[in-house]
Amino acid sequence: MGNDNDVISSSDETPAGEQTQRDLEMYTPKPSTAQRVASILSIACAGAALISDGYQNSLMTMINVLFGIEYKEQYTSTVSTRVSNALLIGEIFGQIVIGLTCDYMGRKTALVVTTLLIVVGGILATAASGTTVDGMFWMLVVARGVVGFGTGGEYPASSTAASEAANETALTQRGPIFVMVTNLPLSFGGPFAISVFLIVLSAAGSNHLSTVWRVCFGIGCIWPLSVFYFRYKMATSYLYKKGAIKKNVPYKLVLKYYWKSLIGTCGAWFLYDFVTFPNGVFSGTIIASIVPNSATNLFKTAEWQLLLGAIALPGVFLGAYLCHLIGRRATMMVGFSGYLIFGLIIGCAFSQLSKIMPLFVVFYGLMLSMGNLGPGDMVGLLSTESYATAVRGTCYGLSAAVGKAGAAVGTQCFKPIQANLGKNWTFIIAAICGIAGVLVTYFFIPPVSGEDLRIQDAKFEEYLLNNGWTGLLGTKELEDEANDVVTNIELAKTSGSD
Template identity: 70%
Template structure:
């Protein structure tokens, strides 16, 4: 036995160690909250950039009547989509191989560089200028698309550590909420810039709007540089000899569910967002000369859809992720049919049309808008979460590109009401895909899925190493603590 003095010294040391561990634990938890916020916050860039074209299509058609024809309009609109598809697949792989932080920093830089170039776009002719805008929008799209797997996987893993029992609502509030707010923010900024510059300076309006899009990713750039690697990624990452064959064999049903549902959701929601300005301008009196009136109705339309995000966040833990998504797709069926069947009469009563159009979009936010990102971040193991999430989102954006290409021909050959009737049919297929293929995730700890996946790989003879170098994790943790101090 030691002397009383030695025992007393040992007790003091143990108390100091415990106190130090509590302090570090609190700092780590705060760092997790910062990671959650900074991971998802920049998704507003995707919402902003997507919805910016809602009014840009109207503006360009007014300012460049000859050059901005239907072909050029589709090309400029789809440039972002093509970039997003490539970015989602590429950055999905990157965030699994090189880490969430590396992916987040890369996407931020791409959005900023693309935005600056788009704002400064010039050409010897207007057609040349639009080609430059198309390329710049592709760069923005690559970064904005990469935000999906990079931001969502990081936010989900951080929420799993900080708020494990409320991971679903927390995830939605930092991902789909900023994404959905991007539309109203884009329209609000457009209205402010248009009021300041005037309708006689449309070139100034669109350049300033493109430039402002750089502010959102820059606002969280420093925090992303200081983010801490999640424990899930530190322990469960596979950086060599990734078993893609076994991954597809194990997750094929989930991939069919998330990819198929995302394709249907984006096929409906993206063209309705991009071309909502054109739809509304076609029924707004004097819309050809009054951009402000069209923008104001678009702003109201965007705001009506926002409550759906909160309703979905409220329901996801109460009735389940899967049921919430089917409820949202069912809303497409109900409101799509109402608007489509009564389009001729409803379009003559503009406020009524906007309300039902907004409720249609609200159902999209409530169901697949909230649930697809959440489910895609929860039903795959950490080792392949970014890859599977990116693939699901990329298939979704493919649906958006196809929907954008089909939207104008459908309107031209069948009539505007058929865009809503077809959306209703997509809602029916969405319910079926969700019911048969989407897993019924309950919100359990993400580590449980990691263990199941690891056990499956081991049982099928895969040999490899999990986790990343411990020194890099410790360095990240120190960096995060310094940020808090």
């Protein structure tokens, strides 16, 4: 399917994979003001509700501490891990299923579904109850799983929509824009969740802890609801209209073409989440084990946790700046190197640093900030830029799902490592993951330079055609638009002859 205004025109003399940016600009009509506004709105809508994802991911940091106080006998290490992993397991399924959905059915459809799931899961978590405390925790596991399916689906749906819209609106700044609407809201969700926790705890008091955690879960429903209407009305990107494969997706050819990139994005995401997620979820318990009288002083633990989250934020902005200055791959390797440096400092000097709380929190925050600077910013960006539009959601979702599998493994191993090897070893292992992350990035991540995503689409289409694929690219919506253009031209010619 195509016309004279298609993104790329392939010929024997000039293969599609070799088209230059000048060719793209020549053959593609400039977007109108209305189209630019629609793209900007799509970027905002795609990223806005990711604050709720960061909020949901970070909420258990202090809730774990609260449950340990309120339900000391019932909230064992096994139950704590089960409740924390419920979100992760849901996210893994959500990332895979919604990743496929947003390629087949469109980005908007996927975003609407994920928004509804987060709201329904949040309501169930708020109302969690049972004939026993154990029963209540099992209901919470189910509710958090539903939330996880929604938040997991947000990753491929929101990120692909934001990247494609940014490609049409601000190509040269696509990388920083993508980071600002994806990793920034996710990272901001941490200190935001702690701030909400402190406010609710101050209002309800430490004698009403059940009210505190229920209200905190309920507040998580507000953010996705606030952008639901705009997501429902958001426009479909031209990239998706032009490059989607609605049926007969050649997955064997996809795997053959992208196997190396998949090892890179999946591997890097696994290592990043293996370190970051358990350190986020259980950082509250680490700090609580150091803070004097933490069992009765939730405020003090939460305040230190808020400082930790705040120190981790600057890395997001620095990574967004560096991705153009030194490149995507180099920025990610710098971030993984930070795990090595600060992980070894904290791990080797843990007994000394734990006696100086401000210094411990600063080093801990710097380690997490380096994670945001490198893989936190870049792995999502590279997972959208390394794959063609037709399979971008699928490959992104698979990469993110492998990452969340790493998070689940890390969460499962975190407390046993502390119990058997000591708290310092969680940081030493983070340093080892930093080395592995640098190697995976160097050998498997493609040298993406921020070029127009249409170039990637053209190369992929050429590869499919050269390997005997006979399917169709594009959506019926684009075909209808092309037919409308032809009809208008014919009408204009007819009226002119009259």
